[in-house]
Amino acid sequence: MQVRLAQAGAIVGAGLVAVMMTTPAGAATAEAGTGSAYAAQANVSLLSGVLGPHTLAVETGPLAASNTNGPTTASTVDATLKGLVSAKVLTSSSQHNKGDGTVESTASATQVGLPVLRALAGSTPMASVISAQCKSTTNGITGSSNLADLDLGKIGHIAAATPNLNLGIPGVLQVIANEQIHHADGSLTVNALDIKLLGGKLLNAVGSGRIVISSVTCAAATTHITTPPSSTPTTAPTTTVPSAPAPSPSTLPTVSAAPTPPQVKVIPIGAPQTGDGSLATVVVR
């Protein structure tokens, strides 16, 4: 399924200082067994001269957004967020496995360019992949990010394996890589890249607002489906789905063994096409 970006992006009027209501996928009261994800979202107001002669206000809403309630997968190709961000493929998925109760959300943007940060970085920051994932099991919720090859130029370097790494320029820009947000209800949001433009009062300011690349949220897993106790083998089998509510968020362990991340970050579709048949020995029609 493909979501056309042109329909998702909307200019909401110039000159406004947009404040993104950060409801990273599934925030407020996330029920057990739910999750959500999106590949990119921008809500910013840029000063004139940053990406053209005029001020620019952009509110895209979540792009390539998915949810455990459906659609559980989404993708967009060749996305450009009003010149702020470009990406080849945006994808996300969020699935609840009713069999084992787990929730798994993933979001990915490939061949990402960040023209919005060109002036601050010295050149347009690029990354081959920016992705995030989370997974809930009965043992807890874990998440991780991948920012392969991300080059932020003069803004700074992303150190490997650093959750909630903050970079930026005071009063102008804050960049958080692999942002991990533990919500009060026990759910976890992972934003692979969270870019906050802090205002317009300084010489090198670019504007206000927020851009998030690859955001996933996972609420707690639901309880396992159990089989009847073996001590009553003669009883007619009754599949029992425990009706007990999910454990209260305060008792949920929030840390456990990380799920195994995919080693290939984006798995291509179909079979490779490697040859033009110009020397083919057997030709069919």
Add this chain to the structure above:
Amino acid sequence: MTTTRQMRCLRAIRAMGITLVAAMSLVGCGGHSRPTASQSSPPVNTSAAATAPATPTPTPGLPRSIPTWVDIPAIGAHSSLVQLGLNTDKTVAVPPVSQPLQAGWYKYGPTPGQVGPAVILGHIDGNHQEGIFWRLHDLKRGDKVRVGRRDGKTLTFTVRKVAQTPKSAFPTSSVYGNTSGSQLRLITCGGAFDASTRSYLDNILVFATLNT
């Protein structure tokens, strides 16, 4: 090996000019031949485990370093490596079919030496020339594949399986799925060529593991 004999036979037939191949345009099996621009900056793999004291899965294997060349002495194949991304339809990009001797590495996967399946693709043919993987199907279990990396390391992989599979049943999970150690996949086209779709019907797949 039967396959080899068949291929030799077929090549003999071809040499006699019996086989007629139609429509050798730029499209065809290499229709999606759009190389992806290489990154100008060195890669930094920043996979990060979620929560601080979590239990990161130990990852033996080497750190990420872009592969720069591949050498397969058994079939006389040697090529530099370009980086390959995705086409807009999310199929894997391949080197330009006009440069059939150019191999490429799929950059959204592990680099050779990292834990996981590193994938190298090359053409069987292109522009009326034999491609870099023209003889890939001739590889046998135990043959060596050498890969050079940007960090200066040269790695040797040993072939453990060579397979020919129909494109309609491409074994995605076997090729791109997680592995416990550092592995290598070499991929090209094979089998008969369907002139109507301008596509080979099969893929030749080589599975190799890093020598320890």
